[in-house]
Amino acid sequence: MTADYILQIKNLIKYFPIYGGLIGKEIAKVHAVDDVSFSLAKGKTLGLVGESGCGKSTLGRTILRLIEPTSGTIVFNGKDISKLSQKELRYLRKEFQIVFQDPFASLNPRMSIREILSEPFEIHKLYTNKNERELKIISLLNEVGLNPEFIDRYPHEFSGGQRQRIGIARAISLNPKIIICDEPVSALDVSIQSQILNLMMDLRDKYHLSYIFIAHDLSVIEHISDDVAVMYLGKIVEYTSSDNLYSKPLHPYTKALISSIPKHDIVEKRKRQVIQGDIPSPINPPSGCRFHTRCPFAKEICSEKIPDLKNMGTHSSPHFVSCHFTKELSDKTI
Numbered sequence: 569m570t571a572d573y574i575l576q577i578k579n580l581i582k583y584f585p586i587y588g589g590l591i592g593k594e595i596a597k598v599h600a601v602d603d604v605s606f607s608l609a610k611g612k613t614l615g616l617v618g619e620s621g622c623g624k625s626t627l628g629r630t631i632l633r634l635i636e637p638t639s640g641t642i643v644f645n646g647k648d649i650s651k652l653s654q655k656e657l658r659y660l661r662k663e664f665q666i667v668f669q670d671p672f673a674s675l676n677p678r679m680s681i682r683e684i685l686s687e688p689f690e691i692h693k694l695y696t697n698k699n700e701r702e703l704k705i706i707s708l709l710n711e712v713g714l715n716p717e718f719i720d721r722y723p724h725e726f727s728g729g730q731r732q733r734i735g736i737a738r739a740i741s742l743n744p745k746i747i748i749c750d751e752p753v754s755a756l757d758v759s760i761q762s763q764i765l766n767l768m769m770d771l772r773d774k775y776h777l778s779y780i781f782i783a784h785d786l787s788v789i790e791h792i793s794d795d796v797a798v799m800y801l802g803k804i805v806e807y808t809s810s811d812n813l814y815s816k817p818l819h820p821y822t823k824a825l826i827s828s829i830p831k832h833d834i835v836e837k838r839k840r841q842v843i844q845g846d847i848p849s850p851i852n853p854p855s856g857c858r859f860h861t862r863c864p865f866a867k868e869i870c871s872e873k874i875p876d877l878k879n880m881g882t883h884s885s886p887h888f889v890s891c892h893f894t895k896e897l898s899d900k901t902i
Contacts, residue, residue, distance in 0.1 A: 574745060574778050575608040575631070580640035582623075582630045586851065599850045600626040602802035604640075605877075608746070613772065613779040615793030615810065617786055617825070621847055622799040624782045625669075628748040631780070632664055633657060645745070662692055665739040669751040671731035675723040681709075681734060682719045688741045708737040712767060729760035733767070740771060749781045753788060765792055786829050790814055798822045801858040802850060804877060808887040818880060818889045821859050857892065865893060 582601040585594045600623045608614050616624050629635045631642055633649070642650040649660060668674035675684060685705045688694075695701035706716040712733040723731055732752060739747050749768070753761040769792060772779060783789050789796055789810070796813045798806040798821065806819040817823045824843045845862045848854050854861050860870035869892055880894050881887030 572610050573607040574610045574645060575780075576641075576643040577607070577631065578605050578641045578643065580604045580627070580630065580642065581638045582626055582635060583638045596851050599802050599853050601630060601637075602853070604799075604802075604804055606797050606804060606807055608778050608780060609794070610745075610778055611772070611776045612794040613781050613792055615789035615796040616780060616782045616799060617784065617789045617796060618799035619847060620784060621850070623802040623850075624784075624799055625750050627799070628666070628750055628780060628782050632666060632748060634666075662742040663744050664746040664748070665742065665744045666748045666750060667732070667735050667739050667752045670755055671728055671735050671752075672723060674735055675731060677723050680720050680722055681705075684723075684734065685709075685738055685741060688738065692742060694742070704741075708741055711740065711771070712737045727760075728756050729764060732756065732764055736764075736768065736771070740775065740777075743775065744777070746778045746780070749779055751783050752781075754783065754785065761788065768792065786825055798825070801847060801853055803858055803890065804888075805859065805890045806888065807877065808881065809885065812881065812885065812887050818887065818894050819859075819891050820863050820865055857890070867893070 580601055581603055584598040584600055586596040586598065587593065588595040602623075604623075604627060606614065616627065618624055626635060630637050633642070637650055640650065641648050644660070644663065649657065652660070679687075682705060685708055686701060689696075689701055689704070695704050705719065709716045709719065714730060714733050714737070718726070718730075723734070726734065735752070752768075753764050756764060765788065768779070771777060779792075781789065781792055793810045796806075796808065796810050797804050798813075798819065800821050806813065806817065806822045813822065814826065817826050821843070843862050844864075848858070848861055854871065856869070856871040856873050857863070857866070857875050860866040863870065873892070875890045875892045877888045877890045878894070879886045880889050
C-alpha cells in the first residue's frame with residue numbers, strides 16, 4: 569500500500585428505505601453499505617470481493633454517485649465529491665468511469681459502435697471536429713484490439729468478449745483517472761476472461777489508471793489486484809495487499825473463501841471449510857460482528873460488540889482485520 573491516494577472513502581453508508589402500508593410509510597431499511605472506509609492508490613487496482621449480496625456493486629455505484637450515499641465522504645484528488653451538486657459533478661464525470669458486468673445490456677442495441685463511442689464526446693463537447701473525432705474512435709478501437717472496420721456494426725453483431733472491449737473503449741475514451749469495474753469478466757468464457765484482464769492491465773499501466781475491480785472470483789482478484797478488500801454483509805472485514813491476503817488470510821470468512829479456490833494441481837491438498845448457514849438479511853443484520861452467525865469460532869462477545877477494523881500488520885505492510893480473535897486465530901487453518 570502507498571500513501572499517494574487518488575480516492576479516499578470514509579464511513580460511507582448506503583441504506584435503501586423500504587416502504588409499506590397505505591400511506592407508504594418507511595418500515596425498514598436495507599443496510600447495503602454500512603460504514604465502509606478504504607483508500608485507492610494512484611495507478612493501482614483495489615479488488616473488492618465477497619459473496620453475492622454483500623454490497624460490492626452498490627458500493628461501486630455509490631462511489632460514482634450513480635446511487636446517492638446516505639452518509640459518509642468520497643474524497644477524489646483531495647476534494648470531497650459526496651456533497652457536490654449534479655451540475656458540479658457533471659464536470660468531474662470525465663474523471664471516473666465504469667465498466668459493467670453485462671457487456672450486451674450496457675450497450676444501446678439501436679446505436680452503432682461509432683455512435684456509442686461518439687456519445688461521451690458529444691456530452692462533454694470534445695473532439696467537435698468530425699475528422700478528429702473519427703480518428704479518436706479508430707484509435708480507441710485499436711487500443712482495445714478491435715478492427716476499425718467494425719465501426720458501423722451494432723452490438724448484436726459482436727461476441728461477448730468483443731462487446732466488453734467496446735465497453736472498455738467507451739470507459740477510457742475521456743481519459744479518466746479511475747475506472748470501476750463491476751464484475752467485467754464474470755459473464756465471459758474463461759479463455760476470454762484472461763484476454764480481457766490482460767487488456768485492462770495493459771491499459772492501466774499505459775494510462776496510469778486506477779481500478780476498483782469488483783468480483784466474486786478470488787482467482788480473478790488475485791491476478792489483477794494490488795490490494796484487496798473483503799466484504800461481508802455491507803462491511804469490510806479484511807483489507808490488505810494481495811500478497812498478504814492470499815499468503816496469510818486472517819479473518820475466518822476470508823480463510824473460508826480462499827479455501828474454496830479450485831487448485832489446478834490435483835496433488836496439492838487444501839483443507840476446505842464450507843461456511844454453514846445462509847447470509848443474514850441486510851434488512852435486519854445481526855448485532856455485533858455480522859459474520860458471527862456463521863463463524864465456527866464465534867463467542868459471546870461476537871454477538872454483542874462490533875469488532876474494529878484493526879491493523880494487524882506493520883506500518884509499511886498494513887493488514888486490517890475486523891475480528892475479536894484475530895490473534896488467536898492467525899495460526900489456525902480452517
